[in-house]
Amino acid sequence: MKRIPVKTPRRVASKIILLVVALELFSIVLWGALTYNGSRDELLKSRSEQLREIALSTTNEIGRFFLPVFIESEVISELLAGGATGSAVQPVILLNAFLNRRPEVEEVSLIDSEGKEVKRVSRMSGLGKDEVRVFNDDAVVQRALSGKRTIGSVMFTEYLEPAIRVATPMRSENGRIGAVLAIVNLKWLWDTVQSISVGKSGYVYVVDEALQLVAYPDPSLVLSGRDLSTSTVPAALFSQAESSMLSIYTSISGDVVAGVSHFDPVHRWWLVVEQPVDEALAPLDRLISRFILAFILATVLTVAAVVYFSRVMMRPLEELERAIDQLKQGGREVRVDVPENTELSSLSTSFNEMATNLDETSYKLHYQAYHDELTGLPNRVRLFETLESVLDKCNQSTRKPFALLLLDLDRFKEINDSLGHKCGDILLKELSKRLQGVLNEDELLARLGGDEFAIVLKNADSVDKARKVAERARQVIQEHFEMEGLRLLIDASVGIAMYPEHGTDSSTLMRHADIAMYHAKKAGVGVALYDDSYDIHSQKRLSLISGLPRAIKENELILHYQPKIRVSDRTVSSLEALIRWQHPEHGLLPPDQFIPIIELGDSIIELTNWVINRACLDCRKWQDQGISVDVAVNVSTLNIQDEQFIKRLDRILGEHHIHPGQLQLEITESVIMSDTKRAQKTIRALDSMGVGISIDDFGTGYSSLAYLKRIPVDELKIDKSFVMDMEQDDNDAVIVRSTIDLAHNLGLEVTAEGVETAGALDLLDVLGCNYAQGYYICRPVPADKIAPWIDTWSEENNDHVNIHTRANSERSS
Numbered sequence: 061m062k063r064i065p066v067k068t069p070r071r072v073a074s075k076i077i078l079l080v081v082a083l084e085l086f087s088i089v090l091w092g093a094l095t096y097n098g099s100r101d102e103l104l105k106s107r108s109e110q111l112r113e114i115a116l117s118t119t120n121e122i123g124r125f126f127l128p129v130f131i132e133s134e135v136i137s138e139l140l141a142g143g144a145t146g147s148a149v150q151p152v153i154l155l156n157a158f159l160n161r162r163p164e165v166e167e168v169s170l171i172d173s174e175g176k177e178v179k180r181v182s183r184m185s186g187l188g189k190d191e192v193r194v195f196n197d198d199a200v201v202q203r204a205l206s207g208k209r210t211i212g213s214v215m216f217t218e219y220l221e222p223a224i225r226v227a228t229p230m231r232s233e234n235g236r237i238g239a240v241l242a243i244v245n246l247k248w249l250w251d252t253v254q255s256i257s258v259g260k261s262g263y264v265y266v267v268d269e270a271l272q273l274v275a276y277p278d279p280s281l282v283l284s285g286r287d288l289s290t291s292t293v294p295a296a297l298f299s300q301a302e303s304s305m306l307s308i309y310t311s312i313s314g315d316v317v318a319g320v321s322h323f324d325p326v327h328r329w330w331l332v333v334e335q336p337v338d339e340a341l342a343p344l345d346r347l348i349s350r351f352i353l354a355f356i357l358a359t360v361l362t363v364a365a366v367v368y369f370s371r372v373m374m375r376p377l378e379e380l381e382r383a384i385d386q387l388k389q390g391g392r393e394v395r396v397d398v399p400e401n402t403e404l405s406s407l408s409t410s411f412n413e414m415a416t417n418l419d420e421t422s423y424k425l426h427y428q429a430y431h432d433e434l435t436g437l438p439n440r441v442r443l444f445e446t447l448e449s450v451l452d453k454c455n456q457s458t459r460k461p462f463a464l465l466l467l468d469l470d471r472f473k474e475i476n477d478s479l480g481h482k483c484g485d486i487l488l489k490e491l492s493k494r495l496q497g498v499l500n501e502d503e504l505l506a507r508l509g510g511d512e513f514a515i516v517l518k519n520a521d522s523v524d525k526a527r528k529v530a531e532r533a534r535q536v537i538q539e540h541f542e543m544e545g546l547r548l549l550i551d552a553s554v555g556i557a558m559y560p561e562h563g564t565d566s567s568t569l570m571r572h573a574d575i576a577m578y579h580a581k582k583a584g585v586g587v588a589l590y591d592d593s594y595d596i597h598s599q600k601r602l603s604l605i606s607g608l609p610r611a612i613k614e615n616e617l618i619l620h621y622q623p624k625i626r627v628s629d630r631t632v633s634s635l636e637a638l639i640r641w642q643h644p645e646h647g648l649l650p651p652d653q654f655i656p657i658i659e660l661g662d663s664i665i666e667l668t669n670w671v672i673n674r675a676c677l678d679c680r681k682w683q684d685q686g687i688s689v690d691v692a693v694n695v696s697t698l699n700i701q702d703e704q705f706i707k708r709l710d711r712i713l714g715e716h717h718i719h720p721g722q723l724q725l726e727i728t729e730s731v732i733m734s735d736t737k738r739a740q741k742t743i744r745a746l747d748s749m750g751v752g753i754s755i756d757d758f759g760t761g762y763s764s765l766a767y768l769k770r771i772p773v774d775e776l777k778i779d780k781s782f783v784m785d786m787e788q789d790d791n792d793a794v795i796v797r798s799t800i801d802l803a804h805n806l807g808l809e810v811t812a813e814g815v816e817t818a819g820a821l822d823l824l825d826v827l828g829c830n831y832a833q834g835y836y837i838c839r840p841v842p843a844d845k846i847a848p849w850i851d852t853w854s855e856e857n858n859d860h861v862n863i864h865t866r867a868n869s870e871r872s873s
């Protein structure tokens with residue numbers, strides 16, 4: 061039983077996978093479209109908020125460093141302004157005190173209203189210490205002199221440390237009197253800016269109102285005088301609020317998020333905290349990465365789940381589909397194996413039941429197609445298939461000989477007709493068993509129908525082997541068979557055709573085996589090997605049919621006569637006309653070689669006319685010579701069925717002045733049985749004309765004797781096959797005796813043909829046979845040899861005539 065191999069249900073699974081992945085993708089894209097931009101803005105906003113917080117706190121811290129410097133420089137300038145207006149405080153003391161209190165202040169100078177340095181206190185080495193500096197062109201100082209505290213841009217001390225100059229106006233009540241200029245070291249600021257880190261790569265820097273960098277993590281940018289002019293940071297933003305948030309703008313180092321805090325409301329410095337946008341958005345990117353990872357994971361899980369469930373759930377369907385495919389392709393014993401209690405178990409149960417029914421039906425059909433119903437033997441179809449396959453092998457390779465036998469039962473029809481079909485069937489079954497017993501396993505016995513069997517002997521590579529099997533088959537058929545208290549005698553005729561000698565294809569081999577079988581039957585030889593001369597369809601034979609009109613015209617047809625004698629007194633009673641054909645190509649042809657062919661068509665009518673005409677002509681001649689003998693002529697089925705036959709016969713008899721009683725027509729049983737009604741009509745007409753009717757070859761055809769009662773027959777001619785062997789074969793002797801008795805009981809006369817010995821003639825005499833014919837008496841001879849033969853025969857048998865005459869007179873007295 062075939063079970064369907066389980067495979068992954070790819071089609072359904074892949075469809076589900078595609079659908080799920082598509083749905084997931086769609087959801088993701090939709091989700092991304094709806095939330096990404098919002099989330100991004102939110103994130104940036106919150107980040108810049110945080111940066112602003114950082115900016116504010118950093119500003120406060122740095123402010124604690126600067127504010128005292130600014131405040132103290134204010135105080136000093138006020139104190140100095142007071143001194144200038146008569147205060148007792150010395151400027152040098154004030155300046156030194158300022159310097160001492162604020163270590164970040166490197167130098168402080170007192171400048172008069174003309175821009176000239178009045179006093180200077182410094183921590184630095186004192187280069188140009190005594191130099192009186194004038195700040196006429198110094199914008200920072202000039203601006204302070206104009207009343208505004210001013211901070212200069214970044215400069216460097218002689219120790220190359222960053223510093224700025226802070227100029228504070230010095231005013232009295234009367235007006236402007238000068239300024240205090242302090243140099244404030246920015247190293248601490250720079251260190252602070254460099255030390256602050258925001259996230260991974262965020263940073264802090266300070267910029268003044270002119271967008272000039274004051275402190276930057278990368279000092280070189282400050283040193284190179286870099287400003288924010290290339291930045292997209294709107295300068296106006298710095299003035300808008302104490303602090304501010306910026307989403308994205310392009311800073312010196314690229315796209316950043318930033319927070320800004322006003323550093324000093326007076327001097328308008330700004331502290332900026334920046335972080336690259338990428339870093340600011342990193343959480344979102346991380347989220348997205350995680351999401352994508354989750355999506356991939358979900359997809360993999362989904363695919364795995366779908367494949368798994370498809371396998372589990374779709375497997376039965378797949379199995380069913382595959383099973384149906386196999387059934388469609390003619391597969392047998394196909395079943396599906398679905399676990400019980402699943403949705404498909406009842407469907408699969410139904411399928412399996414259907415497949416079982418189909419198997420059974422197809423087995424039955426197959427069996428019926430290849431077997432004979434009655435005997436169970438292989439039939440004709442199977443025989444041909446086997447033959448074809450054996451021939452295929454043989455033709456392709458070895459060409460090893462093998463034999464085909466056709467076997468036909470003799471007298472089966474009679475048994476069937478007289479005992480009924482049931483008995484016939486039993487007989488056929490029994491004979492089939494017997495025949496099967498004769499054969500080996502690899503030899504095929506087939507019933508072709510009726511009483512015909514075929515045997516393929518694959519291993520019979522010689523005629524001898526084939527003959528042995530054929531003879532053995534006949535023997536088992538001949539073995540006694542009892543039915544309804546009767547002991548039936550059955551025989552068979554077997555025809556043998558050998559591969560490749562008699563054919564290399566099945567139909568030729570069959571035809572030739574059939575011809576051989578037909579020959580065996582006709583010749584009464586039991587077993588016959590095919591021979592070309594048996595083939596009535598051979599080219600030679602077919603050419604004979606077309607040659608008949610010429611033969612008649614050219615006088616190629618000859619009649620020989622074989623005398624028939626009265627057994628009791630050995631006197632010649634009649635002469636049987638037996639035709640021969642002196643063929644220009646094939647020589648003298650006996651009737652067996654052309655009559656069966658001529659009988660196939662209507663040429664037999666012409667031939668019989670010629671024979672009757674010729675026989676009557678010869679008969680007339682003998683009568684004219686004083687030889688009074690009857691003539692006998694063989695007629696065929698078609699003659700008896702010919703409506704013109706009687707008329708034509710009548711005309712011929714008239715033409716030659718032959719009395720109808722001098723003519724005997726010999727017909728076989730098969731002629732009578734072919735169309736009984738028509739045959740009866742013709743024979744009755746012949747009888748009323750006075751023509752004698754003789755049943756030829758009696759005993760070889762139908763054993764139904766019913767027709768003898770209905771048809772006006774004058775004589776039975778016992779077939780020569782019984783007569784020739786009756787001296788040796790008791791069975792034949794019994795048949796001859798029985799036939800004589802039967803004929804006499806029916807009021808008929810009997811002729812025994814095939815008398816080949818004196819003993820046979822004497823035995824026939826004892827049995828009371830009326831007439832005899834055979835080689836012992838005379839072979840068939842040409843018409844001109846008849847008269848001399850009669851003379852010789854009469855002379856030789858004179859004694860017998862006299863003895864017979866004497867015996868007769870004694871019996872009558």
Ligand SMILES: Nc1nc2c(ncn2[C@@H]2O[C@@H]3COP(=O)(O)O[C@H]4[C@@H](O)[C@H](n5cnc6c(=O)[nH]c(N)nc65)O[C@@H]4COP(=O)(O)O[C@H]3[C@H]2O)c(=O)[nH]1
Nearest residue numbers: 638639650651652655671694695696814815816833834835
């Ligand atoms: N072994 C043996 N044979 C003997 C003996 N005595 C006679 N025969 C042969 O047996 C055949 C007897 O003729 P048949 O049974 O009518 O059988 C005839 C007959 O059926 C048919 N036939 C002959 N002439 C005609 C004809 O003119 N018309 C038709 N329709 N058939 C014919 O041809 C058959 C064969 O004729 P033939 O070859 O002449 O063969 C003849 C004859 O030569 C004998 O003692 N021993």
